Amino acid sequence: MSTQIELLEAEVKAAIGRAVKAGLLTLDTPASITLDRPKNRDHGDYATSIALALAKAAGKKPGEVAQIISRELEGAAGVLRVEIAGPGFINITLTRASQAELVLTILKQARDFGRTDALRGVRINLEFISANPTGPLHLGHTRWAAVGDALGRVLTAAGADVTREFYINDRGNQMDLFGASVEAAALGNPIPEDGYKGEYIADLAKEVVASNPAITELAQGARHEAFREAAYSLQLRDQQRVLDNFGTHFDIWFSERSLHHQGAVEHGVEKLRRQGHVFQAEGALWLRTSNFGDDKDRVLMKSDGSFTYFSSDTAYYINKRERGFDICIYMLGADHHGYVGRLKATAACTGDDPEYNIHVLIGQLVKIMEGGQEVKLSKRAGTIITLEELIEKTGVDAARYTLIRYPVDTPMVIDIDILKRNTNENPVYYVQYAHARIAAVLRNAAELNISVNLADFDPTQLTHDRENELLGALAQYPRVVASAAQMRQPHRIARYLEELAVTYHGFYADCRVLPLGQENPTPLHTARLLLCSSTKVVIANALDLLGVSAPERM
RNA sequence: GCGCCUGUAGCUCAGUCGGAUAGAGCACCUGCCUUCUAAGCAGGUUGUCGCAGGUUCGAUUCCUGCCAGGCGCGCCA
Known part of the structure; x- marks a missing residue:
C-alpha cells in the first residue's frame, strides 16, 4: 500500500x-x-x-x-x-529494482492509486458559483465551475466526504428587476432603468409566453410575479444544463428563499443571541463581528424590521454546520474578498473555530483576450461571454484544463484565440497525447501477444535512466494529490500532469517498448509495457481529478 | 485613508514546512520519422525573481518599509 x-x-x-x-x-x-x-x-x-x-x-x-x-x-x-x-x-x-516495484503497486490499485486518507472522515461542504438565477453563467463563474469541481474531486480523493452545493440567490430586488425585465420584453414595453438588457431576456420572454399564453392577461401584480417565477425557473434550468455539459455537478441546489421559509434566519439570529454577540443600536439589530477581527459590526435586522443579506449569510452558515459539515469551504470572486473577515467573524460568533470550520478561497478575476484585445465584460451592456460560448469555442477539456491550471489567487489572462487552436500551445493536448500514445502502444502489444501478466514483471529489467525518471515521477503522485487537497490547490494536479507527460515522452523517445520486426518478446518488453500501463493509469486518474477526459486516440 | 491579491525570461505563467546551478510552454534558431501516434524528442538563445533593508549556514520563498497594477471597503442584493 x-x-x-x-x-x-x-x-x-x-x-x-x-x-x-x-x-x-x-x-x-x-x-x-x-x-x-x-x-x-x-x-x-x-x-x-x-x-x-x-x-x-x-x-x-x-x-x-x-x-x-x-x-x-x-x-x-x-x-x-x-x-x-x-x-x-x-x-x-x-536500487533500480526497488523503485520498479511501484509498477505493481499502481497496477494493483488501478483507479485507487493516488487516493489517500489524509482527510478521512472529514465532512466538507464545498460551495461555489452560487450565481443569481437572473442570467446565463458567464466567465466570472467559469473559473469556479472548473476549479470548484476539480477541488471537490481532489478532496474526495484525499478521503473527505464532500458535498458540492450551489446557493441560489433567488430572493430580493435583483429577482424583481429580472422578472420585470422579462415582463417588459414580453409586453413590448421598455426595459426598466436598472433592468437586465441582454438578448437572453427577450428569448426568455418568448419562452415564458409560449408555455403560458394566458400570462399576459393576468392582473398586473399577479402577472409580474408569474413572469418572475417562470423566468426564474427557466434560467435556473439553463444554468443547470450548461454546468451539466461542463461536467460540473452539484449535490445540493440550495435556495435562499427556502432558508427564509424554514425560519432559518430567525433561528440563526437566536443562536447568535445566545452566544452573546447580538446587540440593539440605532433601532437596528447588530452582530458584534468586530470582536473577532472584522473591521466593523454588521447589521442583522434593519431598523425597518427587515433582515439584511448578511443575516441570510450567517443563517446559511449556521444551517450548514447544523447539517453536520465540519468544514465549510466558500469560493468567492475577488470582488467579494471583503466578505472574508465577516464570514470568519460570523463563524467565531457562533462559537466555531474560524481557522478550521470555515475556509474562504478568493479567486482573482479572469481577463479575456480575443483578437489581441481585452474583452470587457458587462452584464448591463450585454457584452458578457457565457460559459456556454466558451465551451463552444474551445471544448470542455481545453476550457477546464486552462482554468484549473493556475492558482486561483493569480489574476489570469485567457486568450480565446490560443484556446481555440488544437495545438500544443494548450498543454492539455500535450498531456492527453501522452495518454493516447500509451493506449496505442498497448493496442499494438495486444496484437503481438506480449505478456502483460503482473507475475511476469521483472523489476530488475528497468535500468535505463529514462525508466528511473518515469518511476520517480509516478511515485510523486499520491503526495501531489494529498498536498493539492490540503492546500486546496487543484492546479497542482495539472502541473504534475505536465511533468509526468514530459517524462513519459522522453522515455518513449529513448526506450523502445515493443519488439522490433521479427524480434521475440523479452522480459524487458514486458517490463516496459507494464511501466507504460502504470503511467497510463496515473495520467487517467489525475485527468479525472480535473474532470478532463483521457482519450484512447487522438 | 484602510484591507485583500499580484509583481519571476520578449509573452502567458510554475516554483508545499526557507535548500544545491531559478523552471515550463509559446516565440526564435538547429537536428531527428523506409519499425510502438512527429499533437513527439534532442540541442541552442533568453533573468537585477519590483526596489531597499532585516532574520541565518543559506532567502524567489519568512519579516518590515517603499513603488507599481488589480479588487474591495453600505441599515445594497
Whole structure:
C-alpha cells in the first residue's frame, strides 16, 4: 500500500531513531521527514535536508549530523548508496529494482492509486458559483465551475466526504428587476432603468409566453410575479444544463428563499443571541463581528424590521454546520474578498473555530483576450461571454484544463484565440497525447501477444535512466494529490500532469517498448509495457481529478 | 485613508514546512520519422525573481518599509 517514498521516509526516520538511541545524536526524532526529488540527477534519487534542519537542535555541525544519519541509513532496504553533499544534504540512491516495484503497486490499485486518507472522515461542504438565477453563467463563474469541481474531486480523493452545493440567490430586488425585465420584453414595453438588457431576456420572454399564453392577461401584480417565477425557473434550468455539459455537478441546489421559509434566519439570529454577540443600536439589530477581527459590526435586522443579506449569510452558515459539515469551504470572486473577515467573524460568533470550520478561497478575476484585445465584460451592456460560448469555442477539456491550471489567487489572462487552436500551445493536448500514445502502444502489444501478466514483471529489467525518471515521477503522485487537497490547490494536479507527460515522452523517445520486426518478446518488453500501463493509469486518474477526459486516440 | 491579491525570461505563467546551478510552454534558431501516434524528442538563445533593508549556514520563498497594477471597503442584493 505504501509507496516507495513513504517507505524511504520511514527508513530515514528509523535511522535517526537508531542514532539517537546509540547516543550519537541528542534530539527529538522529527515527526516527519521530507524527501525531495533533486533537480540534478547527480544528487541521487532522493535528497533530504534533514541534517541541516536538525543541526542546531543536535548542537553539531550539519555535516556531522549528516554523517551520523547516513551511516545509519546505509544498508537500509532498497538503498543502494548514500552520499553527503554541500553543507549537509543527504543524497540517497535507490536500487533500480526497488523503485520498479511501484509498477505493481499502481497496477494493483488501478483507479485507487493516488487516493489517500489524509482527510478521512472529514465532512466538507464545498460551495461555489452560487450565481443569481437572473442570467446565463458567464466567465466570472467559469473559473469556479472548473476549479470548484476539480477541488471537490481532489478532496474526495484525499478521503473527505464532500458535498458540492450551489446557493441560489433567488430572493430580493435583483429577482424583481429580472422578472420585470422579462415582463417588459414580453409586453413590448421598455426595459426598466436598472433592468437586465441582454438578448437572453427577450428569448426568455418568448419562452415564458409560449408555455403560458394566458400570462399576459393576468392582473398586473399577479402577472409580474408569474413572469418572475417562470423566468426564474427557466434560467435556473439553463444554468443547470450548461454546468451539466461542463461536467460540473452539484449535490445540493440550495435556495435562499427556502432558508427564509424554514425560519432559518430567525433561528440563526437566536443562536447568535445566545452566544452573546447580538446587540440593539440605532433601532437596528447588530452582530458584534468586530470582536473577532472584522473591521466593523454588521447589521442583522434593519431598523425597518427587515433582515439584511448578511443575516441570510450567517443563517446559511449556521444551517450548514447544523447539517453536520465540519468544514465549510466558500469560493468567492475577488470582488467579494471583503466578505472574508465577516464570514470568519460570523463563524467565531457562533462559537466555531474560524481557522478550521470555515475556509474562504478568493479567486482573482479572469481577463479575456480575443483578437489581441481585452474583452470587457458587462452584464448591463450585454457584452458578457457565457460559459456556454466558451465551451463552444474551445471544448470542455481545453476550457477546464486552462482554468484549473493556475492558482486561483493569480489574476489570469485567457486568450480565446490560443484556446481555440488544437495545438500544443494548450498543454492539455500535450498531456492527453501522452495518454493516447500509451493506449496505442498497448493496442499494438495486444496484437503481438506480449505478456502483460503482473507475475511476469521483472523489476530488475528497468535500468535505463529514462525508466528511473518515469518511476520517480509516478511515485510523486499520491503526495501531489494529498498536498493539492490540503492546500486546496487543484492546479497542482495539472502541473504534475505536465511533468509526468514530459517524462513519459522522453522515455518513449529513448526506450523502445515493443519488439522490433521479427524480434521475440523479452522480459524487458514486458517490463516496459507494464511501466507504460502504470503511467497510463496515473495520467487517467489525475485527468479525472480535473474532470478532463483521457482519450484512447487522438 | 484602510484591507485583500499580484509583481519571476520578449509573452502567458510554475516554483508545499526557507535548500544545491531559478523552471515550463509559446516565440526564435538547429537536428531527428523506409519499425510502438512527429499533437513527439534532442540541442541552442533568453533573468537585477519590483526596489531597499532585516532574520541565518543559506532567502524567489519568512519579516518590515517603499513603488507599481488589480479588487474591495453600505441599515445594497
